[in-house]
Amino acid sequence: MTLGLINANPVVHAKKERVAQQLSVLSEESITVDEKLGRILITFTPTIQHCSMATVIGLCLRVKLKECFPPHFKVDIKVAPGSHADEESVNKLLNDKERVAAALENPNLRQLVDECLYSNEL
Template identity: 50%
Template sequence: MVSGLINANPVVYEKKERRSRSTPTHVDEYAVELIDQLEIFDHIRDIKDPEHPYSLEELKVISEDAIEVDDKRSYVRVTFTPTVEHCSMATVIGLCLRVKLMRSLPPRYKVDIRVAPGTHATEAAVNKQLNDKERVAAALENPNLVDMVDECLAPSYG
C-alpha cells in the first residue's frame, strides 16, 4: 500500500464501453461536428488520477451525466466529484480537466469546471481557483504542476 494518500483504497468502477459517434452535420461544404456531452466525456474519461493508477472515469470522479454542453453558445460545464471530501488533489484534477479541454476544443468555447455541490470541504475556493483565468495561467507557469498535469493527461496503454 502507498502511504500518505488521502484515499489509499478508492472504490474502482468498471469503465463504460465506448460508443461510436454520429456522423458530422454538413453545413455548406464543410463538415461541422457538433460538440456534445459524449464528445466531452470521451476527451476527459481517460485522464489519470494524480494519486492512483486509475482514470477519473474508473474512480467516478467524472461521469457523462455531469457534463453540460451548449454548442450554440460555445459553453461547456464539467462537474466533478472528488473521491473524498478533503481531497488535496481536487484543484489538480480540475486543472487537468481544464487543460485537456483547452487542448481539445476550439478556442471559442468557454469551459466551466466545478466541484459537485457538497462533495468537497473547500468547494467554493476550489471552484474560484479553477475558473479564474489569472490563477489558471499562474498555475500553468509552475513547471512541476505542468509536469503533473501532463502525466495525468498522458495516454495510458495498460
C-alpha cells in the first residue's frame, strides 16, 4: 500500500468554449397557413432519428397554435419525411384528437409542455 497521490501528474486540458447552435427543428418554410380553408400545416425536423422529444415538440406546437388561432382552424403537425425512426406513430399521435387529449391529461406530460412553452414568461 502506498501513501500519497494516486495521479501525481494529471494532464490538464484547456477548457473548450461552447458555441450556441441552432437546431433547425422548425423553419418559416415548414409552416403553411391557408386562411381561406382554415388550415395550418407544420412540418418539423427532430434533432436526431430517435429523438425522444419529438412527440413533446409536436404537442407544444399544437398547444401554442390552439392558443393563437381561432378554434375553426384545422392543424396538422408532422415530422419531416424520413427524419424520425418512428415517423408514422409520431404523426398518428400528433393528429388524433383523442390521443392528444389523453396525452395532455397526463399531469407529468402536461407540466413538461407547459414548462417548454412558458418557462421564460415571468
